[in-house]
Amino acid sequence: MNTLPDYKNIMVHLTYSKSLRKGTMTEKRIIYLDHAATTPVKPAVLDAMRPYFTDHFGNPSSIYSIARESKKAIETARAQVAKALGAAPDEIYFTSGGSESDNWAIKGIAFANRKKGNHIITSAIEHHAVLHTCQFLEKEGFSVTYLPVDSSGLVDPQELEKAITDKTILISIMYANNEIGTIEPVAELGAIAKKHKIYFHTDAVQAIGNVPIDVKTQNIDLLSLSAHKFYGPKGCGALYIRKGVKIDNLIHGGGQENRRRAGTENIAGIVGLGTAIELATADIGGHNARIAVLRDRLLKGILDTIPNSRLNGHPEKRLPGNLNISFEFIEGESMLLWLDDEGICGSTGSACTSGSLEPSHVMLAIGLPHEIAHGSLRLTLGDANTEQDVDRVLDVLPKVVAKLRDMSPLYHKSGKEGGCNVQ
């Protein structure tokens, strides 16, 4: 299998690639279009992290000077995260990543406020870290409303307001969807929560670095984020908790993170997160405009050259790098395998990659028929992608789709062969 021997513009990977080439790795150029899954660590981020593995390894809870260095680094990172969100540093708590942050926000609010009520509102298209946490709480006696979304993936603020009862203690709606890229009207949803004095949590794992965020003006009480989605390291995230929010701890133990999240700090990870979020939010308009132009070029190219293809998600209210397209008559995994063979990394909402036979809950929630959901392809662009990458996909993808359609019994049944039926 290929790794990332030729991941352009990422100096670290170029360095690694030299050593890989000495071995048995192929030199095939990789076009990485799965940035919603994870991103490579930026060289500046790795440089910032490196001293904290070796030189400044001290436990921040200790008294000696190398420990003070660790402590200082954590507080710098906390300030960087706070600035990126429009929060105060003492409202930022470091965690092991997006899943922990979601679990903490939802379980922490639920258990701390259960005397007030037992009702939670979320949406049908949340990440499993939110959905499965809510399902767990249902077994613990909570009741959960899963708001439907429209065909573009948007939650209707009026539906949210209607779902509120006097028992509602938490509303958790994601900032932007990981599969179809739809950006929810977070400020409006947050305002409704505020009006009814209900805590509002948003899973912003996909949004950081892609959309400007301000927790105060957007009425957000809790926000989850994860470093590896914006060119930071894996295994490190944060939860913003507005001052005054009543929340239980999730991880019990030592007094770290102002006695709210136990466990010796992942210092290098935290430093990486801080540097990465600063870089990701510094020129948020500029780099996203560039990515969106590439994305739109890719979209137009695909829709123009491949018949019976359609865009999933909202045409405008979507993450700049996200493209999700369904191709009729074919299945997503076989598309991915062929694309991988050409060095192109993407993902699908088809069942076949998820470990079940059901297609993704997001695809079904936006009303796609099962067979169309099975034929979805997600390509998510990032900082290193170029026009050449887009052109290469536009060269390869129509052939892949034609090849698979040619062997699909559905294609002939439909009588829509057109000029695409290449032998």
Next chain:
Amino acid sequence: MYSDKVMDHFKNPRNVGEIENPDGVGEVGNPVCGDIMKIFITVKDNIITDAKFKTFGCGAAIASSSMATELVKGKTLEEAWEVSNKAVAEALEGLPPIKMHCSVLAEEGIHKAINDYRKKQGLPEWEEKHPHSHDHGEEPVCEH
């Protein structure tokens, strides 16, 4: 996650296509579950002289169709009927557990094509040993 053999049969599938005026056709699966196989056979003197397929599905579904058609070609109908999903999976050097249903689909596709031939010949259809594990009726339920 796939064996080299699966990837070989996925990337270079044998016997893709349709047979004009086939002696038997078997279609199994459901688009709702993300896989459909259509198997075509030509039969001469009780022997399957040609087999082709069209498949909508994942890598394992395409590789299983390819391997199953390879395995039944040149066999008598009795021998072909005994080609089990396990035999298909073994010939592919294994399938991930979640993908075993693809080999079941291939076995059922072959069986359906054989019975289609027998029906056309006015012969009684043979009985499935493990019927309808994937061939759904009105309301499909996707199961492994």
